[in-house]
Amino acid sequence: MFKSFPFSVRLAGWLLSATIIIYGLYILRETLIPLTFSVLFAVLLYPTCAFLERWRFPRILAITLSIVLMFTVVGLLVYLASVQIVGFGQELPNLEKKANYWIDQGQDFLSDNFGLSRRKQMTEGRKYLTEALKNSASILTGAVATTTNTLVSASLVPLFVFFFLLYRDFFRNFFYKLFDSRHKRRVNQAIGRVYEVVQGYLVGLVSVIMIVGVMNSAGLLLLGVPHAIFFGFFAAFLLLIPYVGLMIGSLLPALMALVTKDSPMYAAGVLAVFGVIQFLEGNFITPNIVGSKVSINPLAAMIVLILGGQLWGVSGLILALPVTAIVKVIFDAVESLKPFGYLLGDAEE
Secondary structure, three states, X not given: OHHHOOXXXXXXXXXXXXXXXXXXXXXXXXXXHHHHHHHHHHHHHHHHHHHHHHOOOOHHHHHHHHHHXXXXXXXXXXXXXXXXXXXXXHHHHHHHHHHHXXXXXXXXXXXXXXXXXXXXXXXXXXXXXXXXXXXXHHHHHHHHHHHHHHHHHHHHHHHHHHHHHXXXXXXXXXXXXHHOHHHHHHHHHHHHHHHHHHHHHHHHHHHHHHHHHHHHHHHHHHHOOOOHHHHHHHHHHHHHOOOOHXXXXXXXXXXXXXXXXXXXXXXXXHHHXXXXXXXXXXXXXXXXXXXXXXXXXXXXXXXXXXXXXXXXXXXXXXXXXXXXXXXXXXXXXXXXXHHHHHHHOOOOO
């Protein structure tokens, strides 16, 4: 019936609907972000839960064991990271000494090339430091509030995951009723496709992180950068933030090389190694491992990443691609929305 309206009316309806949806996503972000993460984790844990249920485990016990397993893996990763961070304490004297050296070199450079005396540099430095301290209270308050909200939201994720897995048959029946029992087969196909896309994306992402982490660590070991394995996998983990995460992760090892090595060329080498790995990851590794699972064209991916970052910050950057992949599956399953699914998909040659 909607197709009987003039195109201008339909276009206005689409734009109004999109505006309302985007505004709602922004206003309700503190609730929707943990819910969205919970859906992804529930889909990821479903095979483990289903495996335990096939072995006669009660559903509640199977779900509980699956969640405990997930937190055990996360806790182990946090422990390994904390061990590496503690090791940084041994580098602090060297870092302080080298930092003071580079500060002196910077002051000499400014004095020799721009005529800025050390006294004037110190005066300007104190002025900026005073301004920074004035703003530090509000920044600290905002950081504490953000951290508190994040921890509260994160604490709800296991509970949401538990109920999503517990009531998965209930939600399936809801979709049967929503789309009429005549479309039961198509609903099952769409739900199966959603599971396939999300699991494929998450498993592929983990594979990419492991491959890039090994490459990063190997490059840093060849350059002799301390704590190479930690820095390598830390930068790889930042691939959760598409396109820019790996380069952000290169700054810490570059800084470490700058203050622990005799030549700044080591820091330049770190940036060069990570730049090459970024190129390989973006053009070969991720497209071949993850791209085939998501099937979103690069233009649509860039747009949803920008929108995700503007709406939900870092969480939006992480969630943008898997959520868009789910939306594309829904669009492809609904006849009236298939053009939008086609618009998100890979362009035909």
